[in-house]
Amino acid sequence: MSHVPVLLHEAIEGLSIVDGDVVVDATLGNAGHSQAILNLKKDIRLIGIDLDRQAIERSKEILGSDxxxxxxxxxxxxLKVILEKLGVKEINKILFDFGFSSDQIAQSGRGFSFQSDEPLLMTFSSNSEDGALTAYEIVNSWSEEDIRKVIRNYGEERFAGRIAKGIVKAREKKPIGTTFELVDVIKASTPFAYHRGRIHPATRTFQALRIAVNDELEAIQEGLEEGFRHLAVGGRIVAISFHSHEDRIVKHMFRAWSDAGVANLITKKPITPSDxxxxxxxxxxSAKMRVLEKI
Ligand SMILES: C[S@@+](CC[C@H](N)C(=O)[O-])C[C@H]1O[C@@H](n2cnc3c(N)ncnc32)[C@H](O)[C@@H]1O
Incomplete structure (x- = not known):
């Protein structure tokens, strides 16, 4: 399954690209948004960032030798160090399309999906240094209370307590090594009725572990701060979120800059996908897009 860019036209419109712009795609992925940006104007510079080496390689193939x-x-x-190294002082537009791509689910082999049996890693970075936090480490060595908190806070999972208890009980017999083993534990720890709900019973736990492993919420905050700091006056940030934790950070930071009189909210309410x-x-x-302009 190839990744289909979300809110593509809306994001392009929100960025309002003009010739001469230095554009940062902070989450290059499969270069879906970047390709559209590059097709829009001739005279632009695009800096495409992704933590995942495989995403960078795929994007290089897609965009060729542009x-x-x-x-x-x-x-x-x-971002600060990235721009320093490139000798770029100011940027005009920056796009964040948070989360993971369909390709990471389908072929990363790092356990993002509960639908294929893979090692419990969940790291965005495919060239993770030894010792980087993994989902395996969380489920097999963190305390029941810390696991509960992660699943509760980042997954908003109402059965977080039961799932954390189930994890700790299961790992007493043997470590939980793969996504399917974790799914079995989640199913065994939650009521049968929950297995027939709108979403898969493992959805929230997997989201929570992924956020914790990648320290995603802190990263988003720092990325937005650095993005705004390096933005030229008149420059824009476009941010696409996929769950309430992400959107809350974007909303609060955008509002704070707007209240401080250093930015205009281009979107008063988030933009959502058409039918x-x-x-x-x-x-x-679940996508929500917000746009901010520096003044
Ligand atoms: C939803 S995908 C982006 C898809 C892309 N806009 C497209 O149209 O193909 C999100 C991407 O962000 C990357 N990512 C996640 N956290 C990151 C971080 N902290 N820094 C850089 N990239 C990150 C993931 O590896 C993934 O490739």
């Missing part, structure tokens, strides 16, 4: 593009395999939370997009791309279901 001289206007610089690829950077790094976290967007290190047509939802029909063609179920992944867009």
């Amino acid at each position: 001289k206007r593009v610089t690829f950077v395999c790094e976290s967007y939370r290190n 047509e997009e939802l029909l063609n791309n179920p992944r867009a279901r």
Whole structure:
């Protein structure tokens, strides 16, 4: 399943690209948004960032040898250093499309999905250094209370207590090594009726572990801060979120800049996908997009 960019037209419109712009795609993924940006104007520079080496390689194949593009395999939370290294002082537009891509689910082999049996890693970075936090470490070595808190706070899972207890009980026999083993534990720990609900019973726990492993909420905050700091006056941030934790951070930071009189909220309310997009791309279901302009 190839990744279909979410809110593509809305994001492009929100960025309002003009010739001469230095554009940062902070979450390059499969270069879906970047490709559209590059097709829009001739005279732009695009800096495409992704933590995942495989995403960078795929994007290089898609965008070919376009001289206007610089690829950077790094976290967007290190934007300051990235721009320093490139000698870029100011940027005009920056796009964040948070979360993971369909390709990471389908082929990363790192355990993002509860639908294929893979090792419990959940790291965005495919070239993770030894010792980087993994989902395996969380479920097999953290205390029941810490696991409960992660699942409760980042997954908003109402059965967090039961699932944490089930995890700790299961790992007494043997470590929980794969996604399917974890799914079995989640199913065994939750009521049968919950297995027949709107979403898979493992959805919230997997989301929670992924957020914790990648320290996603901190990263988003730092990425937005650095993005705004390096934005030229008149420059724009477009941020697409996929769950309430992400959107809350974007909303609060955008509001704080607007209240401080240093930015205009271009979107007073978040933009959501059209019915047509939802029909063609179920992944867009929970997407919310906000746009901010520096003044
Ligand atoms: C939803 S996908 C982006 C899809 C892309 N806009 C497209 O149209 O193909 C999100 C991407 O962000 C990357 N990512 C997640 N956290 C990151 C971080 N802290 N720094 C850089 N990239 C990150 C993931 O590896 C993933 O490729």
